[in-house]
Amino acid sequence: MGSAASIVLVAAGLWSWGYPGGTPEERPASIFERPAGVAETPTAYGSMDKSIIRGVIRDHINEVKACYEAELAADPTLFGQVMVQFTIAATGEVVASVLQKSTMHSPPVENCTVAAVRRWRFPKPLGGGIVIVSYPFVYTPEAPIVLVPGSNGANRVELQPLSTRMVLHRTTDARSIPSNGLIAITERGLLLVDTAWTPAQTEAILRWGDERLKQPWIGAVITHDHADRDGGLDALARRSIPVSALDLTVEKLRQRHIGGVSTLFSARVGQVDVKDARGFEAFYPGPGHASDNIVLQFDALLFGGCLIKSAEADDLGFTGDADLKAWPGAVRRVQERYGKTTVVPGHGPVDESKTGAAFENTLRLLEKKR
Numbered sequence: 001m002g003s004a005a006s007i008v009l010v011a012a013g014l015w016s017w018g019y020p021g022g023t024p025e026e027r028p029a030s031i032f033e034r035p036a037g038v039a040e041t042p043t044a045y046g047s048m049d050k051s052i053i054r055g056v057i058r059d060h061i062n063e064v065k066a067c068y069e070a071e072l073a074a075d076p077t078l079f080g081q082v083m084v085q086f087t088i089a090a091t092g093e094v095v096a097s098v099l100q101k102s103t104m105h106s107p108p109v110e111n112c113t114v115a116a117v118r119r120w121r122f123p124k125p126l127g128g129g130i131v132i133v134s135y136p137f138v139y140t141p142e143a144p145i146v147l148v149p150g151s152n153g154a155n156r157v158e159l160q161p162l163s164t165r166m167v168l169h170r171t172t173d174a175r176s177i178p179s180n181g182l183i184a185i186t187e188r189g190l191l192l193v194d195t196a197w198t199p200a201q202t203e204a205i206l207r208w209g210d211e212r213l214k215q216p217w218i219g220a221v222i223t224h225d226h227a228d229r230d231g232g233l234d235a236l237a238r239r240s241i242p243v244s245a246l247d248l249t250v251e252k253l254r255q256r257h258i259g260g261v262s263t264l265f266s267a268r269v270g271q272v273d274v275k276d277a278r279g280f281e282a283f284y285p286g287p288g289h290a291s292d293n294i295v296l297q298f299d300a301l302l303f304g305g306c307l308i309k310s311a312e313a314d315d316l317g318f319t320g321d322a323d324l325k326a327w328p329g330a331v332r333r334v335q336e337r338y339g340k341t342t343v344v345p346g347h348g349p350v351d352e353s354k355t356g357a358a359f360e361n362t363l364r365l366l367e368k369k370r
């Protein structure tokens, strides 16, 4: 396994004791400060600059990385966030270190991380007070998590965590064509965005969610009716996972005698978007790759589906159902609405440039096709 791991250092923010608002996820590193000599009354301010804290953590990052790598060798599907709360004494020594929260479900990694932090030494806090820090170590494997290896590039299932809340699923069909979907880890449970090519591949993804993330599957959204988006619907039906899609997609499915998919919103009555309580916005920009293609926006990420090609794509892929005249307008509407953001296309690499490269490349390919 070697060095197949990376750790995301999250910016540490300074917070006074009892600072209101936000879940722990929204304030990735909370630093609670106590006054010098009166440790039991957390009302005044001691201080340590967040950049100093981050610097010390960075100096020692290989120690916690080793905790992860040791277990990753045995279980290549491990990933998650381990939140450690530790106390820096007036001497700069760490005098306490505890596990505050974890999404990893791996006691060896959690215990090892907590123990590593306990050994660290920081500069003396300003004013001689103590400082209590909550720090989320985010562990993600560098290599994709392979659930089903397939053969010769075909029939493969792999996962790539994009953040603590978002995992890309990438599967290949019998002809080795890769396709992207998402697992969104929401407050309520897991949401699947598009299935894999087949029910068996989709079931492999669902099972990983059960076993690794230990949260219920609360639903699935299909971003248009093609096999790379909904070929695995049977796996969802077997588990009675509620599936929803644009009304135009529901209608196309019905024509293929596939029921059980409910309407997320209705393009036919002129509705172009919906805000869903599960934490995303769905938008219908008009026909493009297909008459029913929608995009989904989560916090800092846009799932463009097959409407948006990857920044590296050199052709438009399958255009048998495309509206080549309308497609550029649909891409521009998505670009105008969501701007420069991380874009997950239906196929190919994620565009993390935040420059709109995937939109621009799609428009370029459409221009060439004219």
Ligand SMILES: [Zn+2]
Pocket (backbone or CB within 6 Å): 224, 225, 226, 228, 289, 290, 306
């Ligand atoms: Zn398609």
